Amino acid sequence: MAELITIDDPDDPRLTDYTGLTDVELRRRREPAEGLFIAEGEKVIRRAGEAGYAMRSMLLSAKWIDTMGDVIEESTAPVYTIDPKLAERVTGYHVHRGALASMQRKPLPTAGALLAGARRVAVMESVNDHTNIGAIFRSAAALGMDAVLLSPDCADPLYRRSVKVSMGAVFSVPYARLETWPKGLDAVREAGFTLLALTPDEKARTLDECAPHTMERVALMLGAEGDGLSRQALAAADEWVRIPMSHGVDSLNVGAAAAVAFYAVATGRPQL
Incomplete structure (x- = not known):
């Protein structure tokens, strides 16, 4: 059973994993380098x-001890109990869900290892908004995508905001980083995948016309909010595909567009 430790000093070195959680640049540097990430809220911690993922420690307000009792019982990691106001001083924000856990990262698989066992893959280029990363992973999990590949400059899926928005779906869908871009896409094609670039360009075929759900192996490429896929990425694709728009709307948020496209790729529409 985990040891319960009450802490009343915000500078206690045992709380180092939880300091400055709102400092995005600091956490981007620290967490991968130190091999940790932060899970927030009961559901995410459990998932x-x-x-x-092995737990390094947990940070709870007193009222959450009973709720997390079974987790505490099964864990050997220390559990720090802390006053909510003190927790806010440590983390930099009000912890609405009352429970945080520092988790140990696992080594990422190689892109080749993921591709070997996959048929439907999402490929993200330069998606740096953590909310969009989390939303895309949640849709990927819900709609049956097998894996996610990230360009070298994509944001960290295990950053606290990404994990929270995904409701823990980042733990369900395996992912890897391509070491080079767009050169790394060659390995995807060589593994037998058709590279489909999602773009609002009118020269692209609609998803219905393309019928990606009938293809044996599909890699759907998604670009960052606003800019979309780069010219280099578009040139590397086998085909451009688009979601038809109405009422003068030119495109969807990348998170919404991903959900629509994942449905078309992984599930398809019922045959009439």
Whole structure:
């Protein structure tokens, strides 16, 4: 059983994993380098544990001890109990869900290892908004995508905001980083995938016309909010595809567009 430790000093070195959680640049540097990430809220903490991530420690307000009792019982990691106002001083924000856990990262698989066992893959280029990363992973999990590949400059899926928005779906869908871009896409094609670039360009075929759900292996490429896929990425694709728009709308948010396209790729429309 985990040891319960009450802490009343915001500078206690045992709380180092939780300091400055709102400092995005600091956390981007620290967390991968130190091999940790932060899970926030009961459901996310439980899903991280179920996915095999080891807990380093947990930070709770007193009222959450009973709720997390079974997790505490099964864990050997220390559990720090802290006053909510003190927790805000440590983390930099009000912890609405009352529970945080520092989790140990696992080594990422190689892109080749993921591709070997996949048929439907999402490929993200330069998606740096953590909310969009989380939303895309949640849709990928819900709609049956097998894996996610990230360009070298994509944001960290295990950043606290990404994990929270995904409701822990980042633990369900395996992902890897391509070491080079767009050269790394060659390995995707060589693995037998058709590279489909999602773009609002009118020269692209609609998803219905393309019928990606009938293809044996599909890699759907998604670009960052606003800019979309780069010219280099578009040139590397086998085909351009688009979602038809109405009422003068030119495009969807990348998170919404991903959900629509994942449905078309992984599930398809019922045959009439």
